[in-house]
Amino acid sequence: MENKKNIFKTAENYEKERFYVIKKEIERAQTISVFVHINPDGDCVGSGLALCRQLNKMGKTSFVYCDDELPEKLEYLPFKEYWKNTSEHPDKVDLSISVDIAALDRMGMGISPYMAAKKQIMIDHHISRGKFADIAYIDSHSAACGEIIYRFIHYLRGMDDDIATMLFTAIVTDTGCFQFSNTTNQTLAIIQELRKFKINPQEIIYKAFSSISLKVFNLKQIILNKIKFYDDNTIGIITFRNEDFEATGTNANNTEGIISDVRNIRGIKVAISICEMGNLSWKISFRAVEGIDCSGIAAVFGGGGHKGASGCRISGYYEDVVDRLLKATRDYM
Ligand SMILES: [Mn+2]
Known part of the structure; x- marks a missing residue:
């Protein structure tokens, strides 16, 4: 003391x-x-x-x-x-x-x-x-x-x-x-x-x-509609493609917060957001529930952050990026 x-x-x-x-x-x-x-x-x-x-x-x-x-x-x-x-x-x-x-x-x-x-x-x-x-x-x-x-x-x-x-x-x-x-x-x-x-x-x-703007709400609708769940609904992945931004008049700065809706689903342990930055380059965000340190997952790819929120950049084909993310995430769960 x-x-x-x-x-x-x-x-x-x-x-x-x-x-x-x-x-x-x-x-x-x-x-x-x-x-x-x-x-x-x-x-x-x-x-x-x-x-x-x-x-x-x-x-x-x-x-x-x-x-x-x-x-x-x-x-x-x-x-x-x-x-x-x-x-x-x-x-x-x-x-x-x-x-x-x-x-x-x-x-x-x-x-x-x-x-x-x-x-x-x-x-x-x-x-x-x-x-x-x-x-x-x-x-x-x-x-x-x-x-x-x-x-x-x-x-x-x-x-x-x-x-x-x-x-x-x-x-x-x-x-x-x-x-x-x-x-x-x-x-x-x-x-x-x-x-x-x-x-x-x-x-x-x-x-x-x-509050969010109507165009961000429209983006959110498209993105959540395409969500993919893995491992008994413990991992959720959302993906922002260039065409989604074009369709809604938004950009990569408007993705904030949507990942929280995924993290908030009961049973989810790690939420992952993949955002297309052009030419096989992806900005990745992680959100984890209490007890899981997602800064460790981001560190696998040279990124960092906090226990509950972290991020990194990855290059490669989309399907390969998803596979690598899932592998790194499973190692931490
Ligand atoms: Mn700050």
């Missing part, structure tokens, strides 16, 4: 020390760019905008840069005018901060303006594959980057209603609305704090998490 307490104290002190160092760098800079990952989700959007808003409140010139547009379902977020396309980035800024980015290749075209800044900071919650910034703060115990950004803005005494809406969005997204095992007491304690601000939790959950 005593030992545990010490570990906690050390982690807390380490975070305070990191926050202090990051704050000093921010104070020294005037132009600060925030970078988030390609194919942006609610966590990087909410965390990025919240940090950017805070920086603007501190008198800095700051924007959030991404290769992709702000996702349609997140358009309710305040201060979305901070969202800029990477192509609009000015030549050089004083400081660049990456949020929710575990590896540089997730930054897309943002890599060169990010690196061109006089100093780089990374703030992330993934188990890191290496640090790429002058200053890094990585806390893999946080369910969302939104938790870290909450603690940082709280440390700066900057929390307000708009920032609370952004961070509630971030945490709802990365915890699957508190359904995933990454949800901790700390997550819920932060949610409790966020609810003290003027936010609309039901509306945020509906818009950021539950």
Whole structure:
């Protein structure tokens, strides 16, 4: 017990020390760019905008840069005018901060303006594959980057209603609305704090998490209609083909969440999604129930992730890809 307490104290002190160092760098800079990952989700959007808003409140010139547009379902977020396309980035800024980015290749075209800044900071919650910034703060115990950004803005005494809406969005997204095992007491304690601000939790959950567009619904219908079950209905495989995207006006960025419907079928142990990326190249996602670690299955193909959710890329003919996936999955069950 005593030992545990010490570990906690050390982690807390380490975070305070990191926050202090990051704050000093921010104070020294005037132009600060925030970078988030390609194919942006609610966590990087909410965390990025919240940090950017805070920086603007501190008198800095700051924007959030991404290769992709702000996702349609997140358009309710305040201060979305901070969202800029990477192509609009000015030549050089004083400081660049990456949020929710575990590896540089997730930054897309943002890599060169990010690196061109006089100093780089990374703030992330993934188990890191290496640090790429002058200053890094990585806390893999946080369910969302939104938790870290909450603690940082709280440390700066900057929390307000708009920032609370952004961070509630971030945490709802990365915890699957508190359904995933990454949800901790700390997550819920932060949610409790966020609810003290003027936010609309039901509306945020509906818009950021539950609602889908009609075209994604149409895609879902086609995909679930073609599902294949194996091994006494313990493995379910869905496949997204180019023709499915064409028929519904969607793309590979619209596949999110459909695999959860497969994982939620009683009796399913592993759900697999195979998404055509063109020219015999496939993006694979795995979802596993409690007790099965699907990051191990992804690792067989050079991928990775968490226990309950993981992914990888595979090349080859579709039928061979299915065979290889089934073999690797059976080895883990
Ligand atoms: Mn995240």
